[in-house]
Amino acid sequence: xxxxxxxxxxxxxxxxxxxxxxxxxxxxxxxxxxxxxxxxxxxxxxxxxxxxxxxxxxxxxxxxxxxxxxxxxxxxxxxxxxxxxxxxxxxxxxxxxxxxxxxxxxxxxxxxxxxxxxxxxxxxxxxxxxxxxxxxxxxxxxxxxxxxxxxxxxxxxxxxxxxxxxxxxxxxxxxxxxxxxxxxxxxxxxxxxxxxxxxxxxxxxxxxxxxxxxxxxxxxxxxxxxxxxxxxxxxxxxxxxxxxxxxxx
Numbered sequence: 669x670x671x672x673x674x675x676x677x678x679x680x681x682x683x684x685x686x687x688x689x690x691x692x693x694x695x696x697x698x699x700x701x702x703x704x705x706x707x708x709x710x711x712x713x714x715x716x717x718x719x720x721x722x723x724x725x726x727x728x729x730x731x732x733x734x735x736x737x738x739x740x741x742x743x744x745x746x747x748x749x750x751x752x753x754x755x756x757x758x759x760x761x762x763x764x765x766x767x768x769x770x771x772x773x774x775x776x777x778x779x780x781x782x783x784x785x786x787x788x789x790x791x792x793x794x795x796x797x798x799x800x801x802x803x804x805x806x807x808x809x810x811x812x813x814x815x816x817x818x819x820x821x822x823x824x825x826x827x828x829x830x831x832x833x834x835x836x837x838x839x840x841x842x843x844x845x846x847x848x849x850x851x852x853x854x855x856x857x858x859x860x861x862x863x864x865x866x867x868x869x870x871x872x873x874x875x876x877x878x879x880x881x882x883x884x885x886x887x888x889x890x891x892x893x894x895x896x897x898x899x900x901x902x903x904x905x906x907x908x909x910x911x912x913x914x915x916x917x
Contacts, residue, residue: 670747675737677744679791679807680781682800687791691737691810693730696723702862706869708876731811738812741788741819744781757785758797758818760831779823779831789818796825797832801840808844809851 671686672678678686699720743755759782762775779797792812795803804825808814814825823831829838 670749672745673747674742674745675740675791676742676789676794677746679795679800679803680744680798682795682798682803684802684806687803687806691734693733694726696726696730699723699862702865706872708869708872709880710873712870712873735811735813738792738807738810739790739816741790743786743788744794754783756781756783757787758782758789758793758821759785759787760821777831779828787818787820790816792816792825793818793828796828796834796837796841799834799837801837804837804840805844805847808841809848811848814841814845 672681672683675687675690678684678690700716743757746754746756748754758779760777760779762777765774765776781794781797789797790812792804792807792814793816795807817824825841826838828834829841
């Protein structure tokens with residue numbers, strides 16, 4: 669069989685390298701370290717602020733694009749040759765088994781890939797259905813929504829695991845979810861700490877600027893008072909010089 673060309677097929681057949689290739693987006697450079705030295709009287713670095721805003725916007729765009737690719741649904745494709753291409757959707761079957769507890773036959777549903785099905789699914793659904801644990805871990809740690817449902821069947825990745833009795837796959841999915849959660853919490857903690865430091869420095873800058881403005885205003889008022897006193901002293905001296913001198917007796 670030829671290598672898969674799309675994310676859903678790559679997930680079903682466990683082609684993690686192809687998943688990485690199809691999920692790759694333009695890299696955004698890391699945030700530069702915060703300089704330990706800080707002068708609150710220095711003006712804010714507008715260029716650095718604009719660059720940080722640009723990086724944040726590009727990261728948000730990347731996240732949105734990755735989420736879009738992870739949630740996109742389709743049927744899987746098998747390429748036995750360039751001309752022999754077959755498509756499969758998710759299909760629910762039911763097997764009749766005898767239940768000893770009730771003494772009756774019951775239907776046990778199961779999910780599988782079938783050419784008779786037109787139901788499309790997201791990459792994570794297909795990775796679960798294919799039992800590809802490495803693909804499951806990669807997709808979840810990249811942000812795949814484990815609660816996304818297969819349209820028309822109303823089942824999640826967890827439901828597919830339950831239907832097919834995939835006990836080991838359940839453990840893999842749970843571990844991947846926890847890993848993703850831990851990673852995001854660590855990233856958020858680092859972001860929060862950086863933002864706290866930057867906000868604290870901005871507050872220091874504002875206080876320093878306020879102090880400087882008050883000092884300049886005090887100096888201006890003091891200069892005005894000194895000038896006024898000097899002017900009043902000059903006026904008094906001039907008045908004394910101009911006063912008439914009494915006649916000597």
